Amino acid sequence: MDVRVLCLGMLTRQEATGYELKKVFEGPLRLFLDASFGSIYPALNRLAAEELVTCSAQAQAKRPDKKVYRITPKGRLAFLDALMRKPGADRFRSEFLATMLFADLLPPRHLSQLIDERIAECRRELGELDGALAVAASPAERFVQGLGRTIYGAALEYLADNRHVVESEALLASGQN
Amino acid sequence: MDVRVLCLGMLTRQEATGYELKKVFEGPLRLFLDASFGSIYPALNRLAAEELVTCSAQAQAKRPDKKVYRITPKGRLAFLDALMRKPGADRFRSEFLATMLFADLLPPRHLSQLIDERIAECRRELGELDGALAVAASPAERFVQGLGRTIYGAALEYLADNRHVVESEALLASGQN
Protein backbone atom coordinates (compact mmCIF):
# COMPACT_ATOMS: atom_id res chain seq x y z
CA MET A 1 0.00 0.00 0.00
CA ASP A 2 1.60 3.16 -1.16
CA VAL A 3 1.37 6.64 0.25
CA ARG A 4 -1.38 7.58 -2.16
CA VAL A 5 -3.75 4.87 -0.94
CA LEU A 6 -2.81 5.50 2.67
CA CYS A 7 -3.68 9.17 2.36
CA LEU A 8 -6.94 8.26 0.71
CA GLY A 9 -7.69 5.94 3.61
CA MET A 10 -7.09 8.60 6.22
CA LEU A 11 -9.34 10.92 4.34
CA THR A 12 -12.17 8.40 4.73
CA ARG A 13 -12.05 9.27 8.43
CA GLN A 14 -11.48 12.98 8.36
CA GLU A 15 -10.86 15.75 5.93
CA ALA A 16 -7.32 16.96 6.34
CA THR A 17 -4.45 18.96 4.96
CA GLY A 18 -1.16 17.45 3.87
CA TYR A 19 0.45 18.83 6.94
CA GLU A 20 -2.10 17.17 9.21
CA LEU A 21 -1.69 13.88 7.40
CA LYS A 22 2.02 14.05 8.04
CA LYS A 23 1.35 14.39 11.75
CA VAL A 24 -0.66 11.19 11.68
CA PHE A 25 2.32 9.47 10.08
CA GLU A 26 4.43 10.70 13.00
CA GLY A 27 1.99 9.53 15.66
CA PRO A 28 1.72 6.22 17.49
CA LEU A 29 1.21 4.35 14.24
CA ARG A 30 4.55 5.41 12.80
CA LEU A 31 5.94 1.90 13.17
CA PHE A 32 3.40 0.71 10.60
CA LEU A 33 2.81 3.84 8.55
CA ASP A 34 5.31 6.31 7.28
CA ALA A 35 5.59 9.01 4.69
CA SER A 36 7.43 12.25 4.15
CA PHE A 37 6.19 15.57 2.81
CA GLY A 38 7.99 14.79 -0.38
CA SER A 39 5.62 11.90 -0.99
CA ILE A 40 2.45 13.23 0.65
CA TYR A 41 2.05 16.44 -1.31
CA PRO A 42 2.52 14.87 -4.73
CA ALA A 43 0.17 12.05 -3.67
CA LEU A 44 -2.57 14.52 -2.75
CA ASN A 45 -2.14 16.44 -5.97
CA ARG A 46 -2.46 13.26 -7.93
CA LEU A 47 -5.52 12.15 -5.99
CA ALA A 48 -7.11 15.50 -6.72
CA ALA A 49 -6.26 15.22 -10.42
CA GLU A 50 -7.96 11.81 -10.47
CA GLU A 51 -10.97 13.30 -8.68
CA LEU A 52 -10.68 10.89 -5.79
CA VAL A 53 -10.46 13.86 -3.47
CA THR A 54 -11.47 17.50 -3.68
CA CYS A 55 -9.32 20.33 -2.52
CA SER A 56 -10.48 23.61 -1.06
CA ALA A 57 -7.82 26.19 -0.51
CA GLN A 58 -8.20 28.55 2.41
CA ALA A 59 -6.24 31.71 2.07
CA GLN A 60 -4.12 32.56 5.08
CA ALA A 61 -2.31 35.76 5.81
CA LYS A 62 1.42 35.44 5.27
CA ARG A 63 1.35 31.69 4.84
CA PRO A 64 0.81 29.30 1.98
CA ASP A 65 -2.87 28.57 1.43
CA LYS A 66 -4.11 25.82 3.64
CA LYS A 67 -5.46 23.12 1.38
CA VAL A 68 -8.13 20.97 2.92
CA TYR A 69 -8.72 17.68 1.15
CA ARG A 70 -11.98 15.73 1.26
CA ILE A 71 -12.59 12.30 -0.18
CA THR A 72 -15.20 11.98 -2.96
CA PRO A 73 -17.63 9.07 -3.46
CA LYS A 74 -15.43 7.97 -6.34
CA GLY A 75 -12.49 8.11 -3.94
CA ARG A 76 -14.29 5.92 -1.44
CA LEU A 77 -14.91 3.31 -4.09
CA ALA A 78 -11.31 3.40 -5.21
CA PHE A 79 -10.11 2.99 -1.64
CA LEU A 80 -12.48 0.10 -1.02
CA ASP A 81 -11.16 -1.53 -4.13
CA ALA A 82 -7.57 -1.19 -2.92
CA LEU A 83 -8.53 -2.51 0.53
CA MET A 84 -10.12 -5.63 -0.91
CA ARG A 85 -6.94 -6.75 -2.61
CA LYS A 86 -5.10 -9.58 -0.97
CA PRO A 87 -2.51 -7.98 1.29
CA GLY A 88 1.15 -8.63 0.46
CA ALA A 89 3.66 -10.12 2.86
CA ASP A 90 4.90 -8.18 5.88
CA ARG A 91 8.33 -6.73 5.79
CA PHE A 92 9.92 -5.87 9.06
CA ARG A 93 12.98 -3.82 8.30
CA SER A 94 15.04 -3.40 11.41
CA GLU A 95 18.60 -2.20 11.35
CA PHE A 96 18.85 -3.13 14.98
CA LEU A 97 17.99 -6.74 14.21
CA ALA A 98 20.30 -6.81 11.23
CA THR A 99 23.05 -5.64 13.54
CA MET A 100 22.18 -8.31 16.10
CA LEU A 101 22.65 -10.91 13.40
CA PHE A 102 26.33 -10.05 13.52
CA ALA A 103 26.53 -9.32 17.23
CA ASP A 104 29.61 -11.51 17.65
CA LEU A 105 31.58 -9.10 15.46
CA LEU A 106 30.92 -6.13 17.75
CA PRO A 107 32.93 -4.98 20.74
CA PRO A 108 31.05 -6.31 23.78
CA ARG A 109 30.58 -2.89 25.36
CA HIS A 110 29.20 -1.44 22.19
CA LEU A 111 26.78 -4.32 21.89
CA SER A 112 25.54 -3.98 25.45
CA GLN A 113 25.03 -0.27 25.00
CA LEU A 114 23.09 -0.89 21.82
CA ILE A 115 20.79 -3.31 23.60
CA ASP A 116 20.36 -0.94 26.53
CA GLU A 117 19.33 1.82 24.18
CA ARG A 118 17.00 -0.49 22.36
CA ILE A 119 15.28 -1.50 25.57
CA ALA A 120 14.87 2.14 26.53
CA GLU A 121 13.46 2.84 23.09
CA CYS A 122 10.96 -0.02 23.37
CA ARG A 123 9.80 1.31 26.71
CA ARG A 124 9.35 4.80 25.29
CA GLU A 125 7.36 3.37 22.43
CA LEU A 126 5.23 1.30 24.80
CA GLY A 127 4.49 4.35 26.89
CA GLU A 128 3.40 6.29 23.86
CA LEU A 129 1.17 3.49 22.65
CA ASP A 130 -0.46 3.17 26.05
CA GLY A 131 -1.08 6.88 26.03
CA ALA A 132 -2.63 6.69 22.59
CA LEU A 133 -4.80 3.75 23.60
CA ALA A 134 -6.10 5.65 26.59
CA VAL A 135 -7.45 8.52 24.51
CA ALA A 136 -8.89 5.90 22.20
CA ALA A 137 -9.73 6.48 18.57
CA SER A 138 -11.79 4.06 16.47
CA PRO A 139 -11.90 0.39 17.49
CA ALA A 140 -9.89 -0.47 14.38
CA GLU A 141 -7.18 1.97 15.35
CA ARG A 142 -7.12 0.67 18.88
CA PHE A 143 -6.86 -2.85 17.52
CA VAL A 144 -3.78 -2.00 15.48
CA GLN A 145 -2.21 0.05 18.24
CA GLY A 146 -2.89 -2.80 20.65
CA LEU A 147 -1.08 -5.17 18.35
CA GLY A 148 1.83 -2.77 18.25
CA ARG A 149 1.90 -2.72 22.02
CA THR A 150 1.79 -6.49 22.14
CA ILE A 151 4.68 -6.80 19.73
CA TYR A 152 6.81 -4.23 21.50
CA GLY A 153 6.01 -5.82 24.86
CA ALA A 154 6.98 -9.28 23.66
CA ALA A 155 10.13 -7.96 21.99
CA LEU A 156 11.12 -6.12 25.15
CA GLU A 157 10.71 -9.19 27.31
CA TYR A 158 12.59 -11.31 24.82
CA LEU A 159 15.45 -8.85 24.70
CA ALA A 160 15.79 -8.74 28.47
CA ASP A 161 15.62 -12.53 28.77
CA ASN A 162 17.94 -13.39 25.91
CA ARG A 163 20.47 -10.63 25.56
CA HIS A 164 23.00 -12.78 27.37
CA VAL A 165 23.00 -15.16 24.42
CA VAL A 166 24.53 -12.62 22.05
CA GLU A 167 26.45 -10.80 24.73
CA SER A 168 28.34 -13.87 25.86
CA GLU A 169 29.04 -14.76 22.25
CA ALA A 170 30.47 -11.30 21.62
CA LEU A 171 32.67 -11.66 24.69
CA LEU A 172 33.99 -15.02 23.54
CA ALA A 173 34.68 -13.71 20.05
CA SER A 174 36.44 -10.60 21.32
CA GLY A 175 38.72 -12.75 23.48
CA GLN A 176 39.90 -14.61 20.41
CA ASN A 177 40.78 -11.75 18.12
CA MET B 1 21.19 -1.32 5.80
CA ASP B 2 21.06 -1.83 2.10
CA VAL B 3 21.45 -5.00 0.10
CA ARG B 4 25.11 -4.31 -0.50
CA VAL B 5 25.98 -4.26 3.21
CA LEU B 6 23.73 -7.21 3.89
CA CYS B 7 25.49 -9.31 1.27
CA LEU B 8 28.82 -8.27 2.69
CA GLY B 9 27.63 -9.37 6.12
CA MET B 10 26.60 -12.80 4.94
CA LEU B 11 29.95 -13.21 3.28
CA THR B 12 31.61 -12.72 6.67
CA ARG B 13 30.09 -16.08 7.56
CA GLN B 14 30.52 -18.06 4.39
CA GLU B 15 31.72 -17.61 0.89
CA ALA B 16 28.75 -17.78 -1.44
CA THR B 17 27.34 -17.18 -4.89
CA GLY B 18 24.62 -14.67 -5.64
CA TYR B 19 22.18 -17.49 -6.07
CA GLU B 20 23.01 -18.90 -2.64
CA LEU B 21 22.66 -15.48 -1.05
CA LYS B 22 19.21 -15.20 -2.54
CA LYS B 23 18.24 -18.45 -0.86
CA VAL B 24 19.25 -17.03 2.50
CA PHE B 25 16.95 -14.09 1.81
CA GLU B 26 14.16 -16.57 1.21
CA GLY B 27 14.80 -18.56 4.38
CA PRO B 28 13.45 -18.14 7.90
CA LEU B 29 14.89 -14.64 8.15
CA ARG B 30 12.88 -13.32 5.22
CA LEU B 31 10.68 -11.24 7.52
CA PHE B 32 13.72 -9.16 8.43
CA LEU B 33 15.86 -9.52 5.34
CA ASP B 34 14.85 -9.36 1.75
CA ALA B 35 16.40 -8.84 -1.64
CA SER B 36 15.79 -9.85 -5.22
CA PHE B 37 18.26 -11.02 -7.87
CA GLY B 38 17.92 -7.65 -9.47
CA SER B 39 19.55 -6.05 -6.44
CA ILE B 40 21.89 -8.85 -5.34
CA TYR B 41 23.87 -9.27 -8.56
CA PRO B 42 24.58 -5.57 -9.06
CA ALA B 43 25.49 -5.33 -5.35
CA LEU B 44 28.04 -8.13 -5.66
CA ASN B 45 29.53 -6.61 -8.76
CA ARG B 46 29.92 -3.31 -7.01
CA LEU B 47 31.47 -4.93 -3.94
CA ALA B 48 33.97 -6.68 -6.19
CA ALA B 49 34.78 -3.42 -7.97
CA GLU B 50 35.47 -1.83 -4.59
CA GLU B 51 37.65 -4.80 -3.64
CA LEU B 52 35.55 -5.58 -0.59
CA VAL B 53 35.04 -9.07 -1.99
CA THR B 54 36.88 -11.25 -4.46
CA CYS B 55 35.18 -13.29 -7.11
CA SER B 56 36.36 -16.57 -8.50
CA ALA B 57 34.41 -17.88 -11.45
CA GLN B 58 34.04 -21.60 -11.79
CA ALA B 59 33.26 -22.72 -15.29
CA GLN B 60 30.33 -25.06 -15.51
CA ALA B 61 29.22 -27.06 -18.48
CA LYS B 62 26.18 -25.56 -20.15
CA ARG B 63 25.47 -23.04 -17.44
CA PRO B 64 26.61 -19.56 -16.58
CA ASP B 65 29.86 -19.59 -14.62
CA LYS B 66 29.29 -20.02 -10.95
CA LYS B 67 30.80 -17.01 -9.26
CA VAL B 68 31.92 -17.60 -5.73
CA TYR B 69 32.41 -14.46 -3.67
CA ARG B 70 34.72 -14.19 -0.66
CA ILE B 71 35.08 -11.23 1.62
CA THR B 72 38.47 -9.50 1.80
CA PRO B 73 40.11 -8.01 4.91
CA LYS B 74 39.20 -4.60 3.52
CA GLY B 75 35.64 -5.86 3.18
CA ARG B 76 35.57 -6.98 6.81
CA LEU B 77 36.65 -3.56 7.93
CA ALA B 78 34.06 -1.87 5.78
CA PHE B 79 31.35 -4.13 7.15
CA LEU B 80 32.43 -3.52 10.74
CA ASP B 81 32.30 0.16 10.03
CA ALA B 82 28.73 -0.12 8.73
CA LEU B 83 27.72 -2.28 11.71
CA MET B 84 28.99 0.27 14.21
CA ARG B 85 26.72 3.00 12.94
CA LYS B 86 23.72 3.80 15.07
CA PRO B 87 20.88 1.71 13.67
CA GLY B 88 17.93 3.59 12.21
CA ALA B 89 14.33 3.20 13.33
CA ASP B 90 12.38 0.03 12.60
CA ARG B 91 9.78 0.09 9.92
CA PHE B 92 7.20 -2.60 10.00
CA ARG B 93 5.38 -2.45 6.72
CA SER B 94 2.33 -4.65 6.84
CA GLU B 95 -0.44 -4.44 4.32
CA PHE B 96 -2.49 -6.68 6.55
CA LEU B 97 -2.26 -4.21 9.40
CA ALA B 98 -2.94 -1.28 7.11
CA THR B 99 -6.09 -3.12 6.02
CA MET B 100 -7.10 -3.77 9.62
CA LEU B 101 -6.92 -0.05 10.24
CA PHE B 102 -9.97 0.22 8.01
CA ALA B 103 -11.61 -3.03 9.01
CA ASP B 104 -14.97 -1.38 9.54
CA LEU B 105 -15.14 -0.59 5.82
CA LEU B 106 -14.86 -4.24 4.82
CA PRO B 107 -17.66 -6.77 4.34
CA PRO B 108 -17.67 -8.82 7.58
CA ARG B 109 -17.14 -12.13 5.79
CA HIS B 110 -14.22 -10.83 3.86
CA LEU B 111 -12.66 -9.50 7.05
CA SER B 112 -13.08 -12.78 8.89
CA GLN B 113 -11.55 -14.69 6.03
CA LEU B 114 -8.62 -12.30 5.96
CA ILE B 115 -8.00 -12.84 9.65
CA ASP B 116 -8.34 -16.60 9.29
CA GLU B 117 -5.75 -16.59 6.54
CA ARG B 118 -3.51 -14.39 8.58
CA ILE B 119 -3.67 -16.73 11.54
CA ALA B 120 -2.86 -19.69 9.31
CA GLU B 121 0.04 -17.74 7.86
CA CYS B 122 1.40 -16.91 11.31
CA ARG B 123 1.24 -20.57 12.27
CA ARG B 124 3.10 -21.57 9.12
CA GLU B 125 5.75 -19.00 9.83
CA LEU B 126 6.04 -20.15 13.43
CA GLY B 127 6.49 -23.74 12.33
CA GLU B 128 9.22 -22.75 9.94
CA LEU B 129 11.02 -20.71 12.57
CA ASP B 130 10.86 -23.58 15.03
CA GLY B 131 12.30 -25.87 12.42
CA ALA B 132 15.10 -23.44 11.71
CA LEU B 133 15.83 -23.03 15.40
CA ALA B 134 16.10 -26.78 15.84
CA VAL B 135 18.86 -27.13 13.26
CA ALA B 136 20.51 -24.16 14.92
CA ALA B 137 22.96 -21.86 13.24
CA SER B 138 25.09 -19.32 15.10
CA PRO B 139 23.86 -18.01 18.46
CA ALA B 140 23.30 -14.61 16.86
CA GLU B 141 21.11 -16.13 14.20
CA ARG B 142 19.18 -18.12 16.75
CA PHE B 143 18.72 -14.97 18.78
CA VAL B 144 17.15 -13.13 15.86
CA GLN B 145 15.06 -16.10 14.78
CA GLY B 146 13.92 -16.49 18.37
CA LEU B 147 12.79 -12.90 18.40
CA GLY B 148 10.90 -13.53 15.20
CA ARG B 149 9.18 -16.47 16.83
CA THR B 150 8.33 -14.40 19.87
CA ILE B 151 6.82 -11.66 17.76
CA TYR B 152 4.79 -14.02 15.61
CA GLY B 153 3.64 -15.90 18.68
CA ALA B 154 2.51 -12.74 20.42
CA ALA B 155 0.83 -11.45 17.27
CA LEU B 156 -0.99 -14.74 16.81
CA GLU B 157 -2.31 -14.76 20.32
CA TYR B 158 -3.35 -11.12 20.06
CA LEU B 159 -5.19 -11.78 16.82
CA ALA B 160 -7.11 -14.70 18.26
CA ASP B 161 -8.00 -12.79 21.41
CA ASN B 162 -8.96 -9.50 19.81
CA ARG B 163 -10.34 -10.22 16.38
CA HIS B 164 -13.83 -9.80 17.75
CA VAL B 165 -13.09 -6.11 18.30
CA VAL B 166 -12.78 -5.37 14.60
CA GLU B 167 -15.20 -8.06 13.50
CA SER B 168 -18.05 -6.72 15.58
CA GLU B 169 -17.28 -3.22 14.36
CA ALA B 170 -17.43 -4.37 10.77
CA LEU B 171 -20.77 -6.04 11.43
CA LEU B 172 -22.18 -2.89 12.94
CA ALA B 173 -20.93 -0.77 10.09
CA SER B 174 -22.29 -3.11 7.44
CA GLY B 175 -25.71 -3.00 9.07
CA GLN B 176 -25.79 0.75 8.67
CA ASN B 177 -24.81 1.15 5.05
Next chain:
DNA sequence: ACGGACATGTAACACGTTACATGATTAA
Protein backbone atom coordinates in the same frame (compact mmCIF):
# COMPACT_ATOMS: atom_id res chain seq x y z
C1' DA C 1 5.45 -32.47 -21.30
C1' DC C 2 5.95 -29.29 -17.71
C1' DG C 3 7.51 -27.05 -13.89
C1' DG C 4 11.20 -26.18 -10.81
C1' DA C 5 16.03 -25.85 -9.49
C1' DC C 6 20.23 -24.15 -11.09
C1' DA C 7 22.80 -19.69 -12.64
C1' DT C 8 23.67 -14.75 -13.95
C1' DG C 9 22.58 -10.57 -15.60
C1' DT C 10 20.25 -5.98 -17.63
C1' DA C 11 16.84 -2.31 -18.35
C1' DA C 12 12.76 0.08 -17.42
C1' DC C 13 10.16 1.52 -14.00
C1' DA C 14 8.13 2.78 -9.47
C1' DC C 15 8.52 4.71 -5.27
C1' DG C 16 10.21 7.18 -1.80
C1' DT C 17 13.78 10.18 0.62
C1' DT C 18 16.59 14.25 1.17
C1' DA C 19 17.60 18.65 0.66
C1' DC C 20 16.22 22.92 -0.83
C1' DA C 21 13.03 27.09 -1.36
C1' DT C 22 9.96 30.41 1.26
C1' DG C 23 8.46 32.76 5.35
C1' DA C 24 5.60 34.22 9.69
C1' DT C 25 4.71 33.32 14.51
C1' DT C 26 5.60 31.88 19.13
C1' DA C 27 7.76 29.81 23.08
C1' DA C 28 12.11 28.89 25.72
Next chain:
DNA sequence: TTAATCATGTAACGTGTTACATGTCCGT
Protein backbone atom coordinates in the same frame (compact mmCIF):
# COMPACT_ATOMS: atom_id res chain seq x y z
C1' DT D 1 18.20 34.18 19.43
C1' DT D 2 17.24 29.86 18.53
C1' DA D 3 14.28 26.36 17.63
C1' DA D 4 9.79 24.62 16.74
C1' DT D 5 5.27 24.87 14.54
C1' DC D 6 2.66 26.06 10.78
C1' DA D 7 2.28 25.31 5.45
C1' DT D 8 3.27 23.78 0.66
C1' DG D 9 5.97 22.36 -2.88
C1' DT D 10 9.98 20.78 -6.33
C1' DA D 11 14.13 18.39 -8.02
C1' DA D 12 17.80 15.33 -7.64
C1' DC D 13 18.95 11.22 -6.10
C1' DG D 14 19.06 6.51 -4.33
C1' DT D 15 17.39 2.05 -4.01
C1' DG D 16 14.89 -1.67 -5.15
C1' DT D 17 11.33 -4.35 -7.98
C1' DT D 18 9.65 -6.51 -12.17
C1' DA D 19 10.09 -8.37 -16.28
C1' DC D 20 12.95 -10.02 -19.69
C1' DA D 21 16.96 -12.70 -21.76
C1' DT D 22 19.30 -17.42 -21.87
C1' DG D 23 19.75 -22.28 -21.27
C1' DT D 24 20.36 -27.10 -18.90
C1' DC D 25 19.03 -30.83 -16.08
C1' DC D 26 15.97 -33.52 -13.30
C1' DG D 27 11.88 -35.33 -11.38
C1' DT D 28 6.88 -36.57 -12.17
